[in-house]
Amino acid sequence: MSSTSIDDLLSFEEERSAPADRSRGGRAGRVLRTLASVAAVVVVLVAGLRVVGLRVSLPVLVAGVVALFLVRRVVTALAPPPPPRAGRRVPAGDGDGTWNWGARDALRAAINGWERPLDWSASNGERFAERILPRIGELADERLRQRHGLTRESDPERARALLGDRLWTFLSTPSRRPPSPRDLAAIVAELEKT
Numbered sequence: 001m002s003s004t005s006i007d008d009l010l011s012f013e014e015e016r017s018a019p020a021d022r023s024r025g026g027r028a029g030r031v032l033r034t035l036a037s038v039a040a041v042v043v044v045l046v047a048g049l050r051v052v053g054l055r056v057s058l059p060v061l062v063a064g065v066v067a068l069f070l071v072r073r074v075v076t077a078l079a080p081p082p083p084p085r086a087g088r089r090v091p092a093g094d095g096d097g098t099w100n101w102g103a104r105d106a107l108r109a110a111i112n113g114w115e116r117p118l119d120w121s122a123s124n125g126e127r128f129a130e131r132i133l134p135r136i137g138e139l140a141d142e143r144l145r146q147r148h149g150l151t152r153e154s155d156p157e158r159a160r161a162l163l164g165d166r167l168w169t170f171l172s173t174p175s176r177r178p179p180s181p182r183d184l185a186a187i188v189a190e191l192e193k194t
Helices: 008-012 013-022 026-052 056-076 106-120 126-146 156-163 163-173 181-193
Strands: none
Touching: 008 026, 026 056, 026 106, 106 126, 126 156, 156 181, 163 181
16 A cells, blocks of 8 residues: 555645745745846847847837836736646547547536436336436426526425416426437426426
8 A cells, every 4th residue: 555645636736836945045046037137138139239239228129128027027927827637639620520429528528427317217207207307306496596596495386487387286296207319308498488
């Protein structure tokens, strides 16, 4: 068995490299390195401009280089984090245009969240009443809450009027057999109208 702790597994490489940066001189060291870099760039620019025959005021040149360094630092600080490294690399442009159904995808997970229970309960009314009917009821309550500020429990009369008798009956009295796909599509359509 390995002696790796959970903290080792959950830490990032960036976190490990941060203390090494602090040990190399701290803030004063960073300022000195930045000033040395600015001075080096200014010397190179002055020499380059003199070779070409141009003369620029030294304070203007120093201010321009310092401004560029500041902009670079701000852009670096505001840059988004690098994308996570994937286990395998898929080259761009090599796709054949077909959907990779095996890939982990949030849309596919959401579809499977409904597809599998619907498939399992297609012939079993009891399983439909246990798994699918509560989910449809939650959707109806959320729809009523968002659009009308109520739920089936908080104001049953108004909820029944908004949902309609067919949907209200479907949600309140489960049938012995699961509805056909056509009936379920009609119920979902009624739910979307509320």
